[in-house]
Amino acid sequence: SQKIEQNSEALNIQEGKTATLTCNYTNYSPAYLQWYRQDPGRGPVFLLLIRENEKEKRKERLKVTFDTTLKQSLFHITASQPADSATYLCALNTDKLIFGTGTRLQVFP
Amino acid sequence: GAGVSQSPSNKVTEKGKDVELRCDPISGHTALYWYRQSLGQGLEFLIYFQGNSAPDKSGLPSDRFSAERTGGSVSTLTIQRTQQEDSAVYLCASSLWTGGESTQYFGPGTRLTVL
Numbered sequence: 001s002q003k004i005e006q007n008s009e010a011l012n013i014q015e016g017k018t019a020t021l022t023c024n025y026t027n028y029s030p031a032y033l034q035w036y037r038q039d040p041g042r043g044p045v046f047l048l049l050i051r052e053n054e055k056e057k058r059k060e061r062l063k064v065t066f067d068t069t070l071k072q073s074l075f076h077i078t079a080s081q082p083a084d085s086a087t088y089l090c091a092l093n094t095d096k097l098i099f100g101t102g103t104r105l106q107v108f109p
Numbered sequence: 110g111a112g113v114s115q116s117p118s119n120k121v122t123e124k125g126k127d128v129e130l131r132c133d134p135i136s137g138h139t140a141l142y143w144y145r146q147s148l149g150q151g152l153e154f155l156i157y158f159q160g161n162s163a164p165d166k167s168g169l170p171s172d173r174f175s176a177e178r179t180g181g182s183v184s185t186l187t188i189q190r191t192q193q194e195d196s197a198v199y200l201c202a203s204s205l206w207t208g209g210e211s212t213q214y215f216g217p218g219t220r221l222t223v224l
């Protein structure tokens with residue numbers, strides 16, 4: 001069956017460190033992969049999109065990699081801040097957008 | 110400009126009652142999606158509309174759920190004979206189109222509680 005897996009365990013890191021979140025998928029061949037941020041009580045907000053022919057995409061302190069051989073995307077936040085604490089969702093473009101379950105990131109001072 | 114809006118923000122209902130949830134997408138967005146998110150869970154796709162095409166209803170969990178989109182804009186998600194397991198946050202999103210590089214813009218959601 002088709003699956004998108006994100007680490008269901010919360011990721012706790014210290015302020016200033018780099019946070020790395022993982023998104024693995026099976027039985028998909030997406031042309032695009034997206035990352036969203038969701039804060040409690042709010043809808044997800046789009047962060048970054050990466051194409052299958054792109055190895056890496058950056059935006060300010062965010063970096064996304066996309067390995068279509070490993071069927072994996074990594075999402076990095078450098079110099080993390082407490083304000084980065086949220087749930088991060090990956091999503092694959094097929095005929096519609098399919099979301100993973102998300103990983104909760106907690107950055108503590 | 111205005112984002113996606115949803116109403117009501119909270120809805121408490123009794124088991125067996127029908128409820129209607131409303132979504133106003135961003136003007137000009139041709140695609141509209143409904144998702145359900147249970148506490149601590151990911152987004153469960155329900156249905157999407159793209160322009161004048163027939164909607165993709167593949168995610169609707171039962172025939173108690175239905176949705177319509179009038180005039181290519183506002184959408185209403187209806188749940189008939191609500192059950193306690195229907196309690197969740199219902200999120201609506203819109204995008205310029207489906208597939209490709211389209212990104213979704215989400216509303217704040219409607220929190221449904223079925224007593």
